[in-house]
Amino acid sequence: MxxxxxxxxxxxxxxxxxxxxxxxxxxxxxxxxxxxxxxxxxxxxxxxxxxxxxxxxxxxxxxxxxxxxxxxxxxxxxxxxxxxxxxxxxxxxxxxxxxxxxxxxxxxxxxxxxTTRSVDLARVEGADGTTAWFGAVMAAGFDAFVNERANRMRWPRGPQRYNLAIVEELLALRSRSYTMRIDDEESVFDSVLVAIGNTESYGGGFRIVPGADPTDGLLDVVVAEPLGRATLMRLRPKVFKGTHVHDPRVRTFRARRIELAAEGVTAYADGERICPLPVTVECVPGALRLIV
Incomplete structure (x- = not known):
């Protein structure tokens, strides 16, 4: 090659x-x-x-x-x-x-x-004209706000900046109102955490959408209902094992196409800033030809 x-x-x-x-x-x-x-x-x-x-x-x-x-x-x-x-x-x-x-x-x-093998990717289209692809997870809740705050901070440097951003976002924690359409079925709900995954983890092993399969032609969605600071922090360690989805306050969905809207929320995918909501996210089967 x-x-x-x-x-x-x-x-x-x-x-x-x-x-x-x-x-x-x-x-x-x-x-x-x-x-x-x-x-x-x-x-x-x-x-x-x-x-x-x-x-x-x-x-x-x-x-x-x-x-x-x-x-x-x-x-x-x-x-x-x-x-x-x-x-x-x-x-x-x-x-x-x-x-x-x-x-x-x-x-x-x-x-x-x-040889190569085909892998699905997710394609994001924003109302502002943004078009982007991602391979892992798109965050549109608490973790997205942490990323957004950390990117605005000039001090401290390194991982401590991210840790400080988590603390500050916890202090500012509040639920947002989302509108989500999955395969033509629309729902309106309040949430502190929304994630859409092509694969199951982000942030160095947080299995936020456990079971997401990048070869099934579908995306996995996780939504957590409004949670307090202490409850959210107790739930986060479970994400490493993917057991948070068994909590009755967490819902999961699977779909090929998701439309997601909320005021004042910016989507991050693969840890990178994408665009403000609303967005449409669609799984594109076999969009990546991976060298193996």
């Missing part, structure tokens, strides 16, 4: 940036030509990925879920082969696809890969 390697040296807090030369070497050892692509902006990374697809190259993303997310914007529904070299903190999408979690082992698997 002729490979465009989208590399994010800051993924995983930069701990694996030094592995880039070895990743390139292992890909080349499989007989592939490798062109390393870096960019100073998210849009720049996506544009270079799209250029690689137009030139007939395969695209490999080296980084965390955010870097993979950018790669998906370039390859989704194009038929271009796509590989993942996980080098982030959580790597949820790669883990849930059953890919090697070790950076160098993943590069070796891609180098030796002679």
């Amino acid at each position: 002729d490979i465009a390697l989208l590399a994010n040296p800051t993924a995983g807090k930069g701990r694996r940036a030094g592995l880039l030369p070895e990743v390139v070497a292992r890909l080349k050892a499989g007989g592939h030509a490798v062109d390393v692509v870096t960019a100073t902006s998210r849009d720049g990374m996506v544009e270079q990925g799209k250029a690689a697809v137009l030139s007939g190259r395969a695209v490999v993303a080296m980084g965390g879920d955010g870097t993979v997310h950018l790669g998906l914007q370039a390859v989704a529904a194009t038929g271009a082969p796509f590989g993942i070299v996980p080098a982030g903190t959580g790597n949820d999408f790669a883990v849930r696809l059953g890919l090697p979690g070790d950076t160098l082992r993943a590069a070796e698997a891609i180098a030796a890969g002679t």
